[in-house]
Amino acid sequence: xxxxxxxxxxxxxxxxxxxxxxxxxxxxxxxxxxxxxxxxxxxxxxxxxxxxxxxxxxxxxxxxxxxxxxxxxxxxxxxxxxxxxxxxxxxxxxxxxxxxxxxxxxxxxxxxxxxxxxxxxxxxxxxxxxxxxxxxxxxxxxxxxxxxxxxxxxxxxxxxxxxxxxxxxxxxxxxxxxxxx
Numbered sequence: 001x002x003x004x005x006x007x008x009x010x011x012x013x014x015x016x017x018x019x020x021x022x023x024x025x026x027x028x029x030x031x032x033x034x035x036x037x038x039x040x041x042x043x044x045x046x047x048x049x050x051x052x053x054x055x056x057x058x059x060x061x062x063x064x065x066x067x068x069x070x071x072x073x074x075x076x077x078x079x080x081x082x083x084x085x086x087x088x089x090x091x092x093x094x095x096x097x098x099x100x101x102x103x104x105x106x107x108x109x110x111x112x113x114x115x116x117x118x119x120x121x122x123x124x125x126x127x128x129x130x131x132x133x134x135x136x137x138x139x140x141x142x143x144x145x146x147x148x149x150x151x152x153x154x155x156x157x158x159x160x161x162x163x164x165x166x167x168x169x170x171x172x173x174x175x176x177x178x179x180x181x
Contacts, residue, residue: 047086091149
């Protein structure tokens with residue numbers, strides 16, 4: 001009589017944070033560690049706090065998420081029109097969060113993306129004071145990269161405009177207008 005083969009326990013280490021092969025990741029912001037946050041600047045100096053703020057927006061209760069987004073806004077798009085070096089690196093994560101139904105402040109994220117897309121503070125200043133372009137920290141380049149980062153992900157606009165939440169749909173329509181879509 002045959003017996004079923006006995007299964008031996010594996011001694012191979014498994015990482016509980018890695019999804020099984022063939023399973024898509026559902027955890028947001030998985031690429032945060034690919035950005036050298038400590039090497040780039042936000043309005044406060046080192047941008048090392050940005051990953052924690054993005055995570056708080058993604059996973060926090062409504063009050064925590066809004067507070068984190070307000071802090072993030074001050075760091076990457078101060079006054080609603082002054083972008084920083086870290087802005088372009090942050091934009092893809094903002095797009096990701098704007099598309100996640102569980103995120104509680106999606107309309108505000110889309111409004112932040114619109115502010116970034118419309119930012120021309122440094123470019124306007126450089127038109128009057130061209131010496132600004134000769135600074136080691138070229139804010140005009142940061143601004144252009146940030147605007148381009150918003151444009152690069154505009155494929156998400158159609159899905160966001162179709163949202164049943166009118167606040168999200170309205171914010172997305174305004175962003176689309178800013179992008180010329």
